[in-house]
Amino acid sequence: EPEVTQTPSHQVTQMGQEVILRCVPISNHLYFYWYRQILGQKVEFLVSFYNNEISEKSEIFDDQFSVERPDGSNFTLKIRSTKLEDSAMYFCASSELAGGSEQYFGPGTRLTVT
Amino acid sequence: QKEVEQDPGPLSVPEGAIVSLNCTYSNSAFQYFMWYRQYSRKGPELLMYTYSSGNKEDGRFTAQVDKSSKYISLFIRDSQPSDSATYLCAMRPNTGNQFYFGTGTSLTVIP
Numbered sequence: 001e002p003e004v005t006q007t008p009s010h011q012v013t014q015m016g017q018e019v020i021l022r023c024v025p026i027s028n029h030l031y032f033y034w035y036r037q038i039l040g041q042k043v044e045f046l047v048s049f050y051n052n053e054i055s056e057k058s059e060i061f062d063d064q065f066s067v068e069r070p071d072g073s074n075f076t077l078k079i080r081s082t083k084l085e086d087s088a089m090y091f092c093a094s095s096e097l098a099g100g101s102e103q104y105f106g107p108g109t110r111l112t113v114t
Numbered sequence: 115q116k117e118v119e120q121d122p123g124p125l126s127v128p129e130g131a132i133v134s135l136n137c138t139y140s141n142s143a144f145q146y147f148m149w150y151r152q153y154s155r156k157g158p159e160l161l162m163y164t165y166s167s168g169n170k171e172d173g174r175f176t177a178q179v180d181k182s183s184k185y186i187s188l189f190i191r192d193s194q195p196s197d198s199a200t201y202l203c204a205m206r207p208n209t210g211n212q213f214y215f216g217t218g219t220s221l222t223v224i225p
Contacts, residue, residue, distance in 0.1 A: 004157070006157075031211070033211065035213075041217070042118075042215045042216065042217050042218075043158065043202065043204075043213075043215040044215070045211075045212040045213055045214075048211035048212070055211060056210055056211045056212055058212060091157050091158070101146045101148060101163045101165070101206070102160060102163060103148075103160065103213065104160060105150075105157035105158045105159070105160075106157050107156055107157045108155075108156070108157050
């Protein structure tokens, strides 16, 4: 069964450093998403991406965040200058259709900022 | 942000019990309603989704949406220890891609 994969599973970084989280969506999916889940809190939408551009973003997705699809298979989330409050699980998701009620999530990357 | 409310539990039931999980919401624009299951340290796994009001059944799982009450439910029949997980509700309006999640309900099914 096809699945979304994410690397690394755990990333530790120092405050102020840049991190790139990587995702490989399901191969025939065209819509891609990033969510985050701070420990003990709700899963929160960050951004959706289609046809090489951002289609929607939340208030959380400010100028320190960026997304990219550098090739035909990877989808990345970059955090330019990490803060302590960026520590969270980051989930990538993908869907075949627009609107994406059937969004399939990856296993997540645990980001720890020290 | 209190658009979606979900009792975090924890909920503990004996094997074979019927489990009822619920969410309420405030935004009448929500049209798509999803249930995800999340095992510890894993990503959310889509169980079911429904559009607008009504019921949807898939095996031991039944999802119900009551838009007039802004209330959705997931029923699990003949619960199994393997059903032990956190169950997340999520919803979105007719347009846009943003999902709004509940906090999740932690369920333990005791053998």
